[in-house]
Amino acid sequence: MPTKRELVSWAELLKLIAEMVVAAVAHLGDDEPIDFEAIKIRISPEEALAQAKQAQPAPSSETQP
Amino acid sequence: MNLRPAHARTLAMLFLACCLLFSACDNFERNAYRTLKVLKVEYELLQAHAAQAFLAGRLTQAQWDAFAVAGHRFIAAHTLAADLMQTYREVKTIKDPERLNEVSRRATAALAELPTLLADLRHLLESFETH
Numbered sequence: 001m002p003t004k005r006e007l008v009s010w011a012e013l014l015k016l017i018a019e020m021v022v023a024a025v026a027h028l029g030d031d032e033p034i035d036f037e038a039i040k041i042r043i044s045p046e047e048a049l050a051q052a053k054q055a056q057p058a059p060s061s062e063t064q065p
Numbered sequence: 066m067n068l069r070p071a072h073a074r075t076l077a078m079l080f081l082a083c084c085l086l087f088s089a090c091d092n093f094e095r096n097a098y099r100t101l102k103v104l105k106v107e108y109e110l111l112q113a114h115a116a117q118a119f120l121a122g123r124l125t126q127a128q129w130d131a132f133a134v135a136g137h138r139f140i141a142a143h144t145l146a147a148d149l150m151q152t153y154r155e156v157k158t159i160k161d162p163e164r165l166n167e168v169s170r171r172a173t174a175a176l177a178e179l180p181t182l183l184a185d186l187r188h189l190l191e192s193f194e195t196h
Contacts, residue, residue, distance in 0.1 A: 009123060009194040016114045023106040034098045036151040041105050041140045045112055045133035052116035 093169070097150045097176055104143060104179050111183070112136055115190055128193040135189055139182045146175035 002010075043051070115136075119129040149172035156165050 005123070006195060012114065012118065012123075013191055013194060016110065019110050020107045023110060024103045034094055034154075036098065036101070036147045036154070039098065039102045039105050040144050040147050041108060043109060043112065044140065045116070045129075045136040048109075048112045049116040049119065049129075052113065052120055056120060 094150065094154065097146070097172065100176055100179070101143065101147055101150070104183055108136075108139055108143070108183060108186070111187055111190065118190070118194060124193050132186070132190060132193070135186050139179075139186055142175065142178055142182055146172060146179060149175050 115124065115129070115132045118124045119126075119132075124132070149168060153165070153168045153172050156168050
């Protein structure tokens with residue numbers, strides 16, 4: 001019997017695969033001018049982590065009675 | 066559903082092979098451009114997913130660090146392939162067939178390596194999240 005954590009992980013991974021397929025198909029058909037400089041990966045893992053942290057909802061502050 | 070990492074990896078490889086075959090109907094530069102562009106988008110999605118998994122506590126610090134190392138390796142390989150393709154474009158204009166063949170050979174090798182690196186990266190992430 002899979003645990004809740006495993007189910008969440010698989011759901012997230014399947015969502016990721018679906019997103020990757022959609023993104024790949026969306027980028028296959030275009031005929032834009034070729035620019036090899038423009039398609040370099042500019043976001044490092046550290047920058048991606050910083051962006052994900054910023055995108056997180058701020059922790060709710062406790063209200064004073 | 067019991068999708069094991071090995072199955073997921075096979076699916077990823079099949080998908081990437083399809084992408085490459087799809088683009089094989091066009092010229093070398095256009096194929097390379099599409100391949101690099103699709104791989105960039107896929108990598109950035111994978112990287113964002115890993116960062117969110119780490120923040121959600123599904124990856125440990127050590128696992129995130131291992132992902133980051135492999136990520137930098139993929140970025141370096143992707144950048145090398147893009148640089149070689151840029152060189153190919155430049156060499157093409159100076160009409161030096163020998164040099165063009167050499168750059169073309171190196172660029173093809175660099176491009177061929179990328180889908181495997183990305184599949185390895187995804188497999189690494191899957192193994193972290195499911196074990």
